[in-house]
Amino acid sequence: MGAGGTPAAPGLILLPRQGSPRLLGRMLLEHLGLHELPSSVTSVEALLGAAGFRPRSADRSLWEREGRAVVAGEEALEDGARLLWTFPVRWDEESIRQQVRYLGLASHDLRGSLANIRSYAALLLNGRSPLEPKVKRGLEVILRNADRSLSFSQDFFDASRADLGALACEPERQSLLPLLDAAVERQRAAATAANVALVLDVDPQAGLPDVNVDGARIQHAVEAFILYHLARAEAGEVIHLRVRPAPPHVRVEVRRDGVPLSDEDASAVFQREERALREKKLEDPLRIALARQEVEAHGGGVGVEVDRTGSTLFLTLFLAPPAELGPPASMQV
Template sequence: MNRFVGSVGLRTYLLVTSLVSIGAILLSLFISYRKMFLTLDEVLWLTIVTVGAAILSLIVHWIMTRPIERAIQLITKQSQQVAEGDFGGELPLIGPVEFQAMAGNFNQMSRKLNESFQQLHSSEASRRELIANVSHDLRTPLASIQSFVEALQDDLIDDPATYKRYLSTIRLETQRLSGLINDLFDLSRREAGAESFEPGAYHLDNLIVETLQSHLLQIEEKGIEVEGDIPEHLPPVSIMPSEIKRVVSNLLHNALRHSPDGGKIVIRALMPEDGYVKVTVEDQGEGIAEEEQVRLFERFYRTDQSRSRASGGSGLGLAITKSIVEIHGGEVGVSSKLGEGSLFWFTVPVVKR
């Protein structure tokens, strides 16, 4: 019996079941006649009615089971396509309500699988890009250090001033390498959720002033004018001060790096409208193309590869900035046009009273 069920389709199986039921009825009529419960005429009439009803039932049954068979065939075909990695198909909602619900659930599952595989492909591409960028960024300072060390070991440098300059370059490249490794380690810990999050009430005006003071030397060297626009009665925000200070520092550092000598940087804090304070850092730099703005906060992405590397940027600052802001429940973004400077912004939540 199990072998028979496994070798036929659902439609045939249902038809055979109906025939078995009809056969049982006819057998009952025959037994009734043999036991003298019914006369021969009664048995003949009942048999004719039963066979007629059976034929009509089989015809209706054959027609009514067609949508079910069609739905099963479509689900089977789509399942094979999914098994082969094709998630683009959609099942039509046909047949009984139960089969329509099954088709709807199948389509939803297929879409989610497609999204998951797209994310996997994207993650794999990002991983390859990350490895390539890390390899390049590690190789460059290491090659520089190696070449200068070999020159010093081979006694090729006799001039004391040149000797000191070589040592200074080695120190700078070592610091650059150390900073890159620290940024990588820091970003990995944040993405893994290893950093504890213990926010407290803090005033952003104090934090912004402290950050400006730490960049005072760079500001004076480039002759940058810094303008602050911070409301007097700005409410306290729920943050980890050291982390948000790093966010402001990263944005200010980028603004200083891309601003022309004698340029201007404006830092603003906007009063909350939806329970968040918005901080903006605006510069007069060269601006950023619109198609590049969506990738700015990716790891190792740079709008100008050669210049960014030459200026010491690791390409991780904005990725870390985004990670910190999102942990606080805020958002980060940029608005920029080529030749008109850039405005970076982030939001942090106000302390709930």
């Protein structure tokens, strides 16, 4: 489990419907390196946060503090009480490096095979050889599925690296406009097929603030927000991309005007495992959870807002500091 094995005995806390939390043995205190239970324990997040741990996975199941790591969760009991549990896991630099190397090998082998399938399908569809309509349709299906599988596998391995704190990011100073424009254009065909309008509500003449980001990561996050809305949009609805500077941050909004998300769906947008098990598929939950990891790797945050006329997914990023001017040139005489 996680980055290593777990002991046989979990750490346990019982949260009754009424009354104070009850520590079931002292194993949990040993896992968290505590002498006593924090005064206010209402959830796994509250417990781990009070103990100085921070989440290392998008679903907040893996938590870390100064080289100590635990997997944590909670279970609902029939009487309305909840049981919080913890398991320690290995979290040392060598273990992480080994996991990253393993992921690299797996990614290379899987993506290499998929890339070969895609290349041969594209080669046969290049128009140089006559194909029967049925064969052509079959090759088009192969090509689409290969592209989808390549995208999914990239998200899977990136999310796994992010869980280990090893997501590669190469920030550079740039404007948001080209990133947002590219994200919209890449999803334009999908929106058209769904009969949904996709609108970039940004005045190109007004200009946008610069940010210091890995452009590919932030573009992926924005596209993940668009695809999330597209999967739920009804024909005739509109998806807007907007930018709202609020120094020292800038907020990028992807809003769908239409039927709003339910409270249950809104609270679970970024919960990878919960959504995957509930929806019986992983592609979208993984993609949107990776978007959160990508934004958080830049020091930003994500969120969801719902009102009567629609739903908004948003991300925030730090503005790039003002460009430094060089010293004035010396006067030439």
